[in-house]
Amino acid sequence: MKYLINSPDISSLEKKYVLNALNSGWLSINGKNTKEFEKKISKFLRIKYCMAVQSGTAAIHLALKSLGCSVGHKVIVPNYTCVSNISAVAQCGATPIIVEVERQTLGINLEDLKKAIKKFKPKILQLVHVYGCPAKNTKEIVKLCKKHNIKMIEDFSESLGGEFDNKKLGNFGDIGICSIRSEKMIGVGEGGVIFTKNKKLFNKIRKLGSRNSPFRGSRDPYWKKYFSSGEGYNYLLPHLLGSLARAQIERFQKKLLPKKIMIGKLYKKYFNDENISITQNPIKSSKPVYWLNSIYFKKLNKTKVRKIASFLEKKGIEVRSGFWPLNNLSGFRSKYVGSKKVSMDIFDKSLVLPSNINLTEADIKKFRSLINKFL
Ligand SMILES: Cc1ncc(COP(=O)(O)O)c(C=O)c1O
Structure with a gap:
């Protein structure tokens, strides 16, 4: 194809950081460039805590698990979105409640959402901003979630840098997630990021995402390094991809x-x-x-x-x-x-x-x- 839907834009900066990761001898998780990326994207979005992971799908799954999503729970997902939004719910053993979208911005339809909340009493809702367009009912959906004690995951995978009421997307949920696979607003091949302003929740996310083991930067003694508190996931982003991500956000x-x-x-x-x-x-x-x-x-x-x-x-x-x-x-x-x-x-x-x-x-x-x- 001569004209592609999207393609990665790789400059000398991406090459420089990848090379410097290769020369550093450290290719695994928590590389220096990955940490720089996390700092920079957090600052750009003004969301205090974030962690780079291996995909947007992994970020949704981790978000759901850290909010306690499990068998018997109900999770709202919009009808018009990537299959990962529903797939991650199924992966937790929970039931997806699919709600139709409104015609103007393709965000969740408010009237249908009210019906779904009344009927199904969901624990979690996923708000998605489609194709770069902030969802029209964002403010009302935040209010509804607060009123009904529903936790919100804001998926801005397709809308990094977008704003609603002068606030960057990603700031509206309990947890924000963003895919950074090749064709997204920034792309590294396969990758994702998970955000929150809540320190306690972040510690949970970080632990669950790194095999439920003591996380990086821990000052625990060496013999605690391989301890694990139970089921966890190996979701952190490797250094070569973190290096690409650093250049892309810069x-x-x-x-x-x-x-x-x-x-x-x-x-x-x-x-x-x-x-x-x-x-x-x-x-x-x-x-x-x-x-x-x-x-x-x-x-x-x-x-x-x-x-x-x-x-x-x-x-x-x-x-x-x-x-x-x-x-x-x-x-x-x-x-x-x-x-x-x-x-x-x-x-x-x-x-x-x-x-x-x-x-x-x-x-x-x-x-x-x-x-x-x-x-
Ligand atoms: C809204 C949305 N959420 C999640 C994902 C899944 O992200 P990934 O492909 O990085 O797993 C995508 C698509 O890639 C997406 O468009």
Whole structure:
């Protein structure tokens, strides 16, 4: 493919830090560059505690476990998101309660959520900001969670750097999680980060994520090093990937993020008329980061949209479908609450187009004129 959905942007800084990790002789967890990365991303987001882990999926699982999620518990997940959100719930033996999303930003629908809370009394809720667009009902969802004593995991894997009411995403839940796999806002191949402001909770996360053993920096005597309090996970990020992550976060604000925003604005310019719109419409008090640019065909059915997709792929333009609505995945034992089938409509009538930072205005204009042949 000539035009990719997203691709890693590797500069001499990434190469320098990887080389310095190789030369340091330390490739495993808690490497110097990984610690620097953790410090920098924490400072950027203004969330005091964080730990780099091996994937976004691992971060969700660890978040759920550290909040005590287990068999018999119910966890709310939005219908339009990555399968990892539901999969991690299943991994804990808990029951996923899938709630439909609203049409404007593809965040959780508030009315459906109220019904789900009343009916299922969930212990935990996962709030997801989709494709770089902060969820419209963030403030109300935080309030509802407080009122009903529900713990919140805020998943901003697709929206690093985004803001809601002048606060960076990641600050709204008891725990924040962010994937940093290759195609995300910053990417290291496979990786994730888990955040919290609560020291006690962080200590639990850190211990559980490192085999439930005494964590790094511990001043315990040497003979306690291999002690473990029980079930735990080997989830920490190795040093080579932590080195890539350090370079990516150092380049994020000045280089990577402004380019993403510029491309998002160009898509808005060329895909906004009676036939096609940008799928999401961020609310005024939020700042989106345009991780992926999804377009919505207002007048076409799914057969026609699929024809356009294969035509674009033949021209070397990578396209992606929307997320499979989770309530359509038969492999999970879940419950669903939804008054309007928004996720299915988006899945059928939208396409994700190349969103990588090397695109030019001419490229985006070209995508539009190729699509025009079908309208
Ligand atoms: C919203 C969201 N959460 C979690 C994940 C899972 O992260 P990872 O692929 O790093 O396991 C993804 C996708 O990668 C995602 O888009």
